[in-house]
Amino acid sequence: MNIVFLTDNFPPEVNAPATRGYEHCQEWIRQGARVTVITCAPNFPSGRVYPGYRNRLYRKEDMDGITVVRVWSYMAPNAGFARRVLDYASFAFTGFLAGIFHKADIVLTTSPQFFTNFAGLGLSVLKRRPWVFELRDLWPESIRTVGAMRESKVLDWLEAMELFFYRKASRVVAVTPAFKRNLVSRGIAAEKIEVVPNGANMQRFTPLPKDQALEAELGVSGKFVIAYIGTHGLAHSLEFIVRSVAQLPDTDVHFLFVGDGAEKERVVQVARELGVKNATFVPPVPKDQVGRYISVSDAALVPLIKAETFTTVIPSKIFESAAMRKPIILGVEGQAQEIVEEHGAGVCFEPENEADFLRQVRRLKDDPDLYAQLQNGCARLAREYDRQKLAGEMLQVLQKAIG
Structure with a gap:
């Protein structure tokens, strides 16, 4: 089976979509599939091309048996709306052109970003092959939630296109049961929607002793370390966390923030203004180093802003931390809270409730x-x-779509 997979994010990027896509591709190859990934030069979240890469029209490489085709795209940081749409649309166009020249038994796209689906649908029609839409976020609904764009006819048009894509896809793979319920409530046939949630690479993320050298480097030896590792975006409620940390008198508790994103500069500035001493901010680290940073932590912090939309999401951070036996401090209601509480894997606080958050930190x-x-x-x-x-x-979903 030849799979052509279009995704805006792929290693060496280290966000959740890149990791999920890469690890899925590895397993599909192990089970006999041939996979071509069409992506762009790595640049997330800063919009700047990573060292060793160039934003070229076309580049082909082999990555652990995966054929990776990188195409040109307009690049913008993960902030704002208009420039990001141009980023997304340009990749959809060049990704479609590249896909024409690669053999496919099935076409797979992942959303967000949303515009990749134009390329997926176009290749499906051109090649007369099924197209599977992987749904990782209810976009553009999440745009409204974080206030990244004002209410407008553009958002209404995007939602109409979203429903059009769901109907045209041979299958939709949702990462949470709540996403499936959302689609069914909006008229999408339940039988075409499969749920394949996020998870943890149990070979990469295993319990480790604390990395004492890294502890010393970060200045957290002997502290109870709570780590947030991931994108510092509009949805992640990190300014609330920093303002709450400023009220925490316990100097034995230290917060470690690893990553980058649209809100990173703002969050660091707030910490500086409030004189927060028990927080350390670290730039993004390569995926093979993430385990070291999780090892020095005692708990994983997983917050989102308080919004109905986010009751449907299951942040992938909880799985990697759980695999390393780091209890979770979860500030997300709905699906994620149900999973954490069902398995007894952490403590939960009401999103953006400072007293509840600090109470759960002390309790743990x-x-x-x-x-x-x-x-x-x-x-x-x-x-x-x-x-x-x-x-x-x-992979079984993809095989059924072909069959």
């Missing part, structure tokens, strides 16, 4: 019996959401 730090119980719950959660198993399930 001060109760060693609770902490040990939550570590056991992390092990249960990770076993259920093993990425290798889930990638196999998605």
Whole structure:
């Protein structure tokens, strides 16, 4: 089976879409598929091309058995709306052109970003092959939620196109059951929607002793470290976290923020203005270094802003941290909270509720019996959401779409 997979994010980028796509492709190849990934030069989230790459019209490389085709696109940082749309649309156009020249038994696209689906649908029609739409975010609904764009006819048009894509796709693969329910409530046939959630690479993320050299480098030796590792975006409520940390008198608790994004500069500035001493900000690190940073933490912080839209999401951060037996401090209601509580893998606070957040931090730090119980719950959660198993399930979806 020849899979042509169009995705805006792919390693060496280290965000959740890049990781999910790469690890799925590896498993599909292991099971006998041939995979061509069409992507752009790595630039997320800054909009600047990574060292060793150029924003060229066409570049082909082999990455662990995956044929990776990188095409030119207009690049913009992960902030604002108009320039990002131009970024997305340009990749959809050049990705479609590149896809014409690669053999496909099935075409796969992942959203967001949303415009890649124009390329997926176009290649499906041109090649007369099925097209599978992987749905990782309810876009453009999430634009409204974070206030990235004012209400307008443009948003209405984007939502109309969103529904058009769902109807035209041979299959839709949603990453949460709530996404499936949302689509069904909007008239999309339930039988064409499959759910394949995010998970953890159990070979890469395993329990490790604390990396003492990194602890010393970060100045967190002997501290109870709570780590946020990932994109610092509009949705992630990190300014709220920093303002809450400023109210925390316990100097034995230290917060570690690793990553970059649209809100990084703002969050660092707020921490500086408030005189926050027990927080460290680190630039993004390569994926093979993420485990080291998780190892020095005692708990994983997973917050989002308080919004109805985000009750449907399951942040992928919880799976990697659970695989390394790091209890989760979750500020997300809905699906994610159900998973964490069902498995007993962490404590939950009401999003953007400072008193509740600080109470759960102290509770986790001060109760060693609770902490040990939550570590056991992390092990249960990770076993259920093993990425290798889930990638196999998605491959079966692709095979059914062809059949």
